[in-house]
Amino acid sequence: MLKSVDGLMKPFMHECNMDSLKSIDELRAVASGLRKEGLNSQQIADELSLSQDTIAWLLAGSNQEEKPKDVRIGWRTIGVKPKRIAAIASVMADVVDEEIGAQNVDTIVGISINGISFAHEVASMTDSDVTVFRYVESHEGQGVLSNKYGKVSGKKIVIVDDVLSTGVT
Structure with a gap:
């Protein structure tokens, strides 16, 4: 938006x-x-x-x-290159460490779909568990945490999302 x-x-x-x-x-x-x-x-x-x-x-x-020669950087520019995901995630992990201390984070939550790859990288860099939050299409604004990944109950979490794809979150 x-x-x-x-x-x-x-x-x-x-x-x-x-x-x-x-x-x-x-x-x-x-x-x-x-x-x-x-x-x-x-x-x-x-x-x-x-x-x-x-x-x-x-x-x-x-x-x-x-016409001028602008270069537009959107999701496809970043998301298709794992090195770029890792570079951006490195900055995110550094901010997490600076703001709350990486040692104080238990789980990184990646918002589906484009936040997942960032969350995996941040979790790797902060030695944290990772889980995925996905939206439920039939219930606007609601979603669920995947039961295939780490748990969040009672944990200190960091939520990772992208703002390039839709800006909805």
Whole structure:
């Protein structure tokens, strides 16, 4: 879910999923909508995770040949490379250690589906058990812990999820 720093975004933007924006025309429409909402180029760039040069190009309606060379990093960029998962998980494990001490964590809970690979890596790095939480489709907002992994009852846990895939969690 997109959220403006200034809270200026209208409801239509809250429905927008950046992962689903595939075409230049869609990006241009979203950038124009944000401009109409009163956001400046820097705020639009922040909202869309694009450079200010690209925002200027989108808002100017420039042709394809002049387009800036942004590199979009989404779930597929990260999730298909185990080394990248491990690198990000290393940062997560470092934060866990800094904030609560890795020795104080019993179980790492990975939120299905994209949080699972991060959780496995963090658990390995913190010498913790791992378990998986998955949603129950028939009950919106509810889920269950898998009984095939570590238990959480009475344990000190850390919950690991990604925010790149849907932003729903």
